[in-house]
Amino acid sequence: MIFSRFRRWCFPPELSKYHYLYAHEFCKQFILCDLLAARANARTLVDSDVWLAICCYILRVHMPGENSNKLTSLERPGAVLPDQVLFGHSQAMAEIQTRAERICRTNVPILLFGEGGTGKESLARWIHSNSEYRAGEFVKVNCAAIPGTLLESELFGYEKGAFTGANNVKPGRVELAHRGTLFLDEIADLDLNLQSKLLHFLQDGTFSRIGDQCERKVDARLICATNKDLEAETNAGRFRQDLYYRIHVFRLKMPALRERRDDVPLLAEYFRKQFERQFEMKAEAFAPEMLEYLKNLAWAGNIRELSNGVARYVLLGPEAAIHQEIPTRRSKRVVVDAGNGEPQVTLKRLSKDAIREMEKNVILETLRANQWNRRKTAQALKISYRALIYKIQDAGLVSRRASIQRAQTIVSISIARS
Secondary structure: OHHHHHHHHOOOOOOOHHHHHHHHHHHHOOHHHHHHHHHHOOOOOOOHHHHHHHHHHHHHHHOOOOOHHHOOOOOOOOOOOOHHHHHOOOHHHHHHHHHHHHHOOOOOOEEEEOOOOOOHHHHHHHHHHOOOOOOOOEEEEEOOOOOHHHHHHHHHEEOOOOOOOOOOOEEOHHHHOOOOEEEEEOHHHOOHHHHHHHHHHHHHOEEOOEOOOOOEEOOOEEEEEEOOOHHHHHHOOOOOHHHHHHHOOEEEEOOOHHHOHHHHHHHHHHHHHHHHHHHOOOOOOOOHHHHHHHHOOOOOOHHHHHHHHHHHHHHHOOOOOOOOOOOOOOOOOOOEOOOOOOEOOOHHHHHHHHHHHHHHHHHHHHHHHOOOOHHHHHHHHOOOHHHHHHHHHHOOOOOHHHHHHHHHHHHHHHHHHO
16 A cells, blocks of 8 residues: 555666665655654565665655745745744744844844754754845854764855865855855864854954965855753863854743644644645645644754654555654662652552553544544444543544644634734
8 A cells, every 4th residue: 555655756767876876865854764763664565666665766856856846935944944843933933033033134143953853954944044144155064974084064165276176276165155144053072173263264254275375255144053051061171162152142942842832733733734745745734633732742853853743644544653762771770869768659559650651642543543533443443432532632632623723723823913
């Protein structure tokens, strides 16, 4: 069944090695790497032919050619998210939006920090598009992805003959960001030697290409992002203190997705529609119970994890698990109360919690298999309908009516804000 959904996208076997390498590199940076976990799941059978079809489909959409014009602005990597999707309607993001609107029209450096996958780059692009530098380029540099020996040439460029292999003049990312925005992602991983050169550039806006004696001046907006505690990195000697204070003029902390649960339904629906256009496939709309279930998840990977899960849902259908729990290593030490030396968690309590969690997972999988039809689910589990309703409520899944009422309330608030 799954293979038939991708059969029409299969390429002939004459694909060159370059095409396969391109697909492999793209998959490593896209959601398909998460499908490996779904493949290991016994309930989701994905054979090698399906993987070939998926890769071939990616080639058709993302390789330059006749299909390149099918990508709308929402699918392009550099697209700016709509305000309603980026900021949602949670109180935490409302404060972020207020502060970002105040600072976007100035030229002071901005430091964005927060957990991975919280949308720091999306916020940086929004600030760029609403600043006086929006006519220029938004140039992103991932400081963690480029080795330190190559990062200097990427940042500042080089002249012809500056080193072995420098056959042509190459302008750096800093130069390309003139009258635009320079976004330094994962700046905490920047090499110490480069930190001093970056500090010199931030002080007077001048730099020199490798192998060039003259200085060049650049006027660019600087936005930095990190998921590490820069103050702790500075105290540990891994980050220059003077550079820290130079980029720490104005900072914004992106909240984790679990701190803005009311935005999960909005984000899930946005990603579903986006991937429908991108994959040229139709997927069923999320049921209110499913949206309520997604709101109650921990989302350790934040928005990136949610996006990848919705992509699996669109690609593989309702049988795909949107949320894949990551097994955690339990501590072998028993937590002991400091007062009387007795364990705080008893074996009886652990057994009860484990049984409750297993029961919740079984009910959830059965609900998915029956398209969230509770009567069919009760019949499949061989329990009464009333018992199933009680267990759903006990597991934290509210009734359909309550979900619809809450969804209507959210829509009303969104309409009132717009």
